[in-house]
Amino acid sequence: MRILVIEDETKVGCFIKRALEEESYAVDLCEDGAKGLEMALATNYDTIVVDLMLPSMSGLDIVKGIRRERIQVPILILTAQSQVDQRVKGLDAGADDYLTKPFAIDELLARIRALLRRGATDSPGVLQIDDLVLNPATREVTRGGQRIDLTLKEYALLEYLMRHSGRVLTRPMISEHVWNQDFDTFTNVIDVYVNYLRNKIDRGRTKKLIHTIRGSGYMLKAD
Amino acid sequence: MPLRLRLTLWYGSALALILIAFSTVLYFVTARSLRDALDQSLEETAAAAVRSLEERGFLPLIDEDELMSQFPELARIDKFFQIFSPSGTITIRSPNVKQHELPLSRRALEVAFSGQTIFESAKYPKEPPLRLISVPIIYRGNLLYIVQVGTSMESVDQTLNRLLLVLLVTMPLALAVSLAGGWFLAGRALRPVDAITLAAQRIAAGDLTQRLNVAASPDEIGRLADTFNNMIARLEISFRQIRQFSSDASHELRTPLTVMKGETELALRRPREAGDYTVVLESNLEEIDRMTRIVDELLFLSRADMGEVKMEHLPVKLEALLEDIHRQASLLDQEREIQVVLGLVTPATVLGDELRLRELFLNLVDNAVKYSRPGGSVNITLATESGQAKISVADHGIGISTGDQTKIFDRFYRTDDARAHTKKGTGLGLAICAWIAESHHGRIDVQSEVGKGSVFTVTLPLAPNSP
Numbered sequence: 001m002r003i004l005v006i007e008d009e010t011k012v013g014c015f016i017k018r019a020l021e022e023e024s025y026a027v028d029l030c031e032d033g034a035k036g037l038e039m040a041l042a043t044n045y046d047t048i049v050v051d052l053m054l055p056s057m058s059g060l061d062i063v064k065g066i067r068r069e070r071i072q073v074p075i076l077i078l079t080a081q082s083q084v085d086q087r088v089k090g091l092d093a094g095a096d097d098y099l100t101k102p103f104a105i106d107e108l109l110a111r112i113r114a115l116l117r118r119g120a121t122d123s124p125g126v127l128q129i130d131d132l133v134l135n136p137a138t139r140e141v142t143r144g145g146q147r148i149d150l151t152l153k154e155y156a157l158l159e160y161l162m163r164h165s166g167r168v169l170t171r172p173m174i175s176e177h178v179w180n181q182d183f184d185t186f187t188n189v190i191d192v193y194v195n196y197l198r199n200k201i202d203r204g205r206t207k208k209l210i211h212t213i214r215g216s217g218y219m220l221k222a223d
Numbered sequence: 224m225p226l227r228l229r230l231t232l233w234y235g236s237a238l239a240l241i242l243i244a245f246s247t248v249l250y251f252v253t254a255r256s257l258r259d260a261l262d263q264s265l266e267e268t269a270a271a272a273v274r275s276l277e278e279r280g281f282l283p284l285i286d287e288d289e290l291m292s293q294f295p296e297l298a299r300i301d302k303f304f305q306i307f308s309p310s311g312t313i314t315i316r317s318p319n320v321k322q323h324e325l326p327l328s329r330r331a332l333e334v335a336f337s338g339q340t341i342f343e344s345a346k347y348p349k350e351p352p353l354r355l356i357s358v359p360i361i362y363r364g365n366l367l368y369i370v371q372v373g374t375s376m377e378s379v380d381q382t383l384n385r386l387l388l389v390l391l392v393t394m395p396l397a398l399a400v401s402l403a404g405g406w407f408l409a410g411r412a413l414r415p416v417d418a419i420t421l422a423a424q425r426i427a428a429g430d431l432t433q434r435l436n437v438a439a440s441p442d443e444i445g446r447l448a449d450t451f452n453n454m455i456a457r458l459e460i461s462f463r464q465i466r467q468f469s470s471d472a473s474h475e476l477r478t479p480l481t482v483m484k485g486e487t488e489l490a491l492r493r494p495r496e497a498g499d500y501t502v503v504l505e506s507n508l509e510e511i512d513r514m515t516r517i518v519d520e521l522l523f524l525s526r527a528d529m530g531e532v533k534m535e536h537l538p539v540k541l542e543a544l545l546e547d548i549h550r551q552a553s554l555l556d557q558e559r560e561i562q563v564v565l566g567l568v569t570p571a572t573v574l575g576d577e578l579r580l581r582e583l584f585l586n587l588v589d590n591a592v593k594y595s596r597p598g599g600s601v602n603i604t605l606a607t608e609s610g611q612a613k614i615s616v617a618d619h620g621i622g623i624s625t626g627d628q629t630k631i632f633d634r635f636y637r638t639d640d641a642r643a644h645t646k647k648g649t650g651l652g653l654a655i656c657a658w659i660a661e662s663h664h665g666r667i668d669v670q671s672e673v674g675k676g677s678v679f680t681v682t683l684p685l686a687p688n689s690p
Contacts, residue, residue, distance in 0.1 A: 012481055102485070105485060105488040
């Protein structure tokens with residue numbers, strides 16, 4: 001899951017980025033409003049976290065700009081203002097949720113999980129494909145009731161595959177949602193991580209879940 | 224008691240007093256003049272009777288008919304006459320003295336003996352009151368006759384009664400009519416006051432955008448409404464400023480709180496290495512310093528607003544002060560190689576607080592350095608012009624847009640560039656500078672062009688006896 005954070009207070013942006021990265025999200029941080037909107041329109045983010053007070057362009061205008069392009073990405077606004085009308089304006093402009101500064105990190109993460117869940121309306125809090133179960137809240141993965149330990153990146157890759165199970169996911173799609181903008185797309189890192197996942201999930205089991213679609217990419221499906 | 228009722232009552236009582244006084248005077252003056260007229264006609268008639276007696280040589284036996292024919296004025300039916308002998312017995316009397324005996328009163332007889340005329344009133348049951356005049360006729364020291372002429376006072380009394388009736392009826396009527404008119408007029412005059420009260424109540428309920436909608440007339444009410452509206456406008460402005468100020472203050476304080484809370488929570492989520500904790504603690508310390516600075520500056524400004532900041536009032540040599548600041552400023556930003564230049568300086572002395580002035584100029588120079596490009600220069604100059612010292616701090620930095628120029632002295636206002644440029648600013652520095660300049664009876668102006676740089680000019684009045 002790739003998240004864009006637009007926040008001009010460097011320190012605030014940095015700790016949000018770190019907190020999200022520790023939860024295995026791929027995070028891009030931007031300190032300027034206009035540049036943030038540009039990034040939001042150029043890349044297919046899974047969630048955008050935006051501060052309302054920004055240089056060059058307000059958070060409100062960024063939200064409007066994103067919605068004008070009919071991009072349905074979930075948006076969480078951060079606001080230092082406790083005034084109701086600011087929040088109302090943000091929500092009316094098309095934001096999905098808000099958080100008032102100072103906020104608890106746990107709450108920020110929970111709200112982002114909720115927003116990601118909302119992206120696919122029928123998906124419950126826990127993702128399940130066949131006997132493979134992933135709980136985004138606890139980041140616990142089990143197969144047939146057996147716990148599987150994953151690294152941050154492996155977990156991020158698996159979550160992305162599970163959220164889009166039954167669909168062919170190309171390498172560019174995977175890199176866009178699992179890695180951040182610093183990722184070099186010309187390496188075989190994706191293939192390496194898919195292999196790591198295969199080893200932990202499919203190895204020694206009769207039913208394989210991760211499939212290679214030759215010439216296109218990968219797919220996670222039950223049969 | 225409502226003002227309308229009170230006004231009407233005051234007005235009514237005053238009018239009632241005037242009406243009563245007027246009626247009383249009118250009644251008594253009328254009564255007096257009617258009686259005087261009656262007495263005068265009695266006197267004339269009596270004089271005619273006396274004259275006729277004199278012409279007859281006071282003969283005791285005067286033929287009544289003859290008397291009447293010769294003095295027709297005696298024959299008037301509204302008067303009668305009697306002539307008494309000095310013993311008080313009637314000698315002759317006019318035929319219209321009918322059934323009554325009208326003896327001469329004892330007092331009239333006594334007065335007659337002393338040779339004087341007397342007027343008397345007499346009243347008989349079931350008869351209108353009478354007015355009588357008794358005139359003695361004295362010949363060679365002897366009282367010969369007493370001529371008495373009388374008339375009924377009926378018409379006088381009737382006239383007076385009618386007058387009294389008219390007064391008793393019309394006065395309360397007039398009072399009632401004018402009370403009603405007064406009530407109406409007072410109501411009309413006070414209606415705008417009611418309107419003002421209602422509007423003021425709405426405004427007091429918290430809606431400061433309301434204004435009194437009273438027709439703009441140049442009278443007392445119009446002026447009151449105008450005064451009210453001006454007051455509300457000022458209140459609205461200062462309320463908005465306070466709201467803006469507290470919202471800005473809370474925003475500025477929330478940011479360091481967010482950083483501290485976020486970084487600390489993040490650090491505590493899992494075990495970290497010792498170095499990570501140090502980084503968080505150092506960062507938090509920075510934020511604590513920032514909050515301390517904001518709180519200190521806020522406190523200074525609020526004390527300044529309440530007039531609690533003590534200001535010295537001593538001669539300050541600006542040229543020496545600026546040299547000092549120049550020395551200090553040269554150390555400000557050495558790594559970006561910004562040159563602070565002390566340009567043309569005319570010696571000038573102002574009256575004021577050296578510490579505050581130092582803060583003012585240091586702040587301006589510090590800002591100029593902050594917004595200069597690496598390798599740029601900041602120029603400080605001092606000139607005197609028509610009793611004023613002009614201190615300019617010029618940079619060739621990023622400049623300030625025209626829209627921002629009016630706002631940079633507002634509390635907590637920071638341009639986007641300023642936010643991006645320095646994370647440490649509080650947004651209060653220039654507000655404090657402006658306050659210091661103003662409390663020295665001076666001002667700060669800014670001229671700036673985006674991309675080319677800014678010039679801040681402080682104008683201070685020179686000390687009275689300085690060259």
